[in-house]
Every structure is written in structure tokens, then in C-alpha cells.
Amino acid sequence: MMWKEKYKIGVEKIDQQHEELFRRVEDFVVSLRKEGEWGDKLPKVKETLEFMKGYVVTHFADEEAYQEEQGYPGLEAHRQVHEDFKNEVGEFAVRFEEQGYAEDLVQQFAGKLLAWLINHVAATDQKIADYVKSKGVSN
Amino acid sequence: MKAQYVNPFYQATIDVFKLMLDLDINRCQTDACSKMLGKKEVGVIIDITGDLTGSILYRFPESMILEMVKIMSGMEMAELDGFVTSALGEVSNIISGNAVSKLSSEDYKCDIKPPRIIVDKEKPLTLSDATVLKIPLETAIGELQIQISLKEN
Numbered sequence: 001m002m003w004k005e006k007y008k009i010g011v012e013k014i015d016q017q018h019e020e021l022f023r024r025v026e027d028f029v030v031s032l033r034k035e036g037e038w039g040d041k042l043p044k045v046k047e048t049l050e051f052m053k054g055y056v057v058t059h060f061a062d063e064e065a066y067q068e069e070q071g072y073p074g075l076e077a078h079r080q081v082h083e084d085f086k087n088e089v090g091e092f093a094v095r096f097e098e099q100g101y102a103e104d105l106v107q108q109f110a111g112k113l114l115a116w117l118i119n120h121v122a123a124t125d126q127k128i129a130d131y132v133k134s135k136g137v138s139n
Numbered sequence: 140m141k142a143q144y145v146n147p148f149y150q151a152t153i154d155v156f157k158l159m160l161d162l163d164i165n166r167c168q169t170d171a172c173s174k175m176l177g178k179k180e181v182g183v184i185i186d187i188t189g190d191l192t193g194s195i196l197y198r199f200p201e202s203m204i205l206e207m208v209k210i211m212s213g214m215e216m217a218e219l220d221g222f223v224t225s226a227l228g229e230v231s232n233i234i235s236g237n238a239v240s241k242l243s244s245e246d247y248k249c250d251i252k253p254p255r256i257i258v259d260k261e262k263p264l265t266l267s268d269a270t271v272l273k274i275p276l277e278t279a280i281g282e283l284q285i286q287i288s289l290k291e292n
Contacts (some may be wrong), residue, residue: 001237002211002212002213026213028212029212029214029222032222033214033222063148093185098286105221107220107221107225108224109220109225110222110230111221111222111224111225111226111227111228111229112225112226112229114208114211114212114226114229115159115211115226115227115233116229116233118159118211119155119158119159119229119230119233119236122153122158122159123154123158123159
């Protein structure tokens with residue numbers, strides 16, 4: 001189980017989306033790490049990737065809207081992190097098409113995605129929670 | 140090597156291991172610490188550009204890498220494949236990115252290049268610069284080493 005309770009930032013909508021993202025990434029990793037022929041795994045891999053592309057955009061937009069609402073001073077930097085990530089995923093998507101979804105490339109993408117997501121939720125997003133809590137104390 | 144360059148990498152490694160892996164890191168005091176390195180290991184090199192130029196090399200033994208990716212994924216990892224080394228490269232990338240952010244608060248503006256991953260060389264991995272600083276570190280799942288070679292422009 002990749003998701004941990006400690007990743008919660010205390011905003012229900014964002015926490016639910018994070019949990020869903022972790023569940024999907026976990027499904028993705030499980031589907032491409034299981035025994036079997038790569039060709040048989042590909043439909044599930046493509047389906048998960050399509051979902052991720054759409055869901056990540058929605059989630060990032062919701063997260064940025066929440067930061068704006070809270071007057072979070074790190075919003076611009078956070079938005080840039082989201083943009084960089086979307087660009088990287090886009091570059092991988094182009095390489096996937098060019099290389100016919102080569103197994104090693106998809107495995108590399110999944111490894112990077114795993115570490116990126118954990119850091120983003122466990123560290124970067126926790127700063128939003130820290131800010132909101134500190135605001136609550138000072139008010 | 141100035142402590143000002145080195146501490147951000149040391150501190151960022153401690154922070155990232157704690158947040159991402161729930162692991163504490165300590166400095167190794169003896170040579171025994173490197174017993175796991177030099178066997179089967181992976182090195183991740185990240186080049187730095189800007190006010191400081193040079194490279195950082197992170198060395199991890201195989202057993203430790205498999206355990207790190209198991210902690211992150213919740214799945215057993217059997218070998219150093221593309222998934223495992225890519226996850227490790229991203230962890231090293233995150234550490235270096237955080238270190239560079241800390242350096243900017245010391246007025247050193249730097250950027251990092253994408254990680255280069257070197258698997259299973261026969262000789263122990265090392266940066267070629269004679270002034271390289273080596274930091275041996277230990278965790279509950281194994282020992283790692285950071286090599287830092289940076290100079291001011």
C-alpha cells in the first residue's frame with residue numbers, strides 16, 4: 001500500500017484526490033510489474049496513463065485554487081512545479097508514441113512518477129498545510 | 140570545500156530520507172561504514188551549473204536501493220531494473236533540487252542537470268576531481284556515500 005495517512009494535509013477534497021492518485025499510480029505500477037508478456041499488459045498501462053493525464057490536470061487546478069483561496073505565498077512556485085511535471089509527462093508521452101510504448105521506457109517513467117508523487121505529496125503539499133495551520137494560530 | 144556548499148546537500152539528504160522514506164541518517168565515523176559499497180552499487184551523478192559548477196555523486200549499494208524502492212512502492216523489488224534505478228535517480232534529483240534551493244538562500248544561484256545513472260561498475264565509483272569531499276552516511280537499511288565536487292565561478 002503506497003498511500004499513508006500521514007500524507008493528509010487536512011483538506012478533504014485534496015486528500016481524497018491524493019489518495020485516488022496514489023491508488024491509480026499503485027495500480028499502474030502493479031500492472032506493469034506483474035509476471036507476463038508486455039503486450040498483454042499494455043492495454044491496462046495505456047488506460048491508466050490516459051486517466052492520469054486527465055486527473056492530474058484536474059487535481060493540480062483544484063490544488064492551485066485552494067492555495068489561492070488561502071492566500072498561500074508559495075502559489076507561484078507551486079504552480080511552476082505542476083507545470084514542469086505536466087511538461088515532463090508530455091515529453092514521456094511523445095517518447096512512448098515514438099518508441100511504441102517500449103517496456104523499459106514505461107518502467108523508467110513509472111519509477112520516476114512513484115518518487116515524484118511521494119515527494120510532492122509528502123513534502124511540497126505539506127507546506128500548504130503548514131501555512132494554513134500557522135495562519136489559523138496567528139489569527 | 141566550503142561548508143557553505145556542502146551542508147545544503149547533507150541537510151537535504153536528511154530531509155528527503157525522512158519525508159520520503161521515514162529513515163534517519165547519521166554520519167559514519169569509521170571506514171567500516173563503506174563495507175557495502177564497491178560491491179554491486181549504483182551511482183547517480185548530478186551536474187551543477189551557475190554560481191557553483193561541478194558534480195554530486197550519490198553512491199548506493201544494491202540491497203539498500205531495493206529496500207528504498209520497496210518502502211516507496213510497498214512492493215518487493217528483486218533486481219536493479221529500469222523502474223528501480225529511475226526511482227533512485229528521481230530521489231537523488233529531489234535531494235539535489237532541495238540543496239540548490241538552500242544554496243540560493245546563501246546567494247549561490249545554481250541549476251541542476253538531469254541525473255545520470257551508473258549501474259554496477261567493477262571499480263568503486265568516484266568523481267575524478269582531487270578535491271572531492273566524501274560524506275559517508277548510514278541508515279537502518281544500509282550505508283550510502285555522497286561525493287561533492289564544486290567550485291565557485
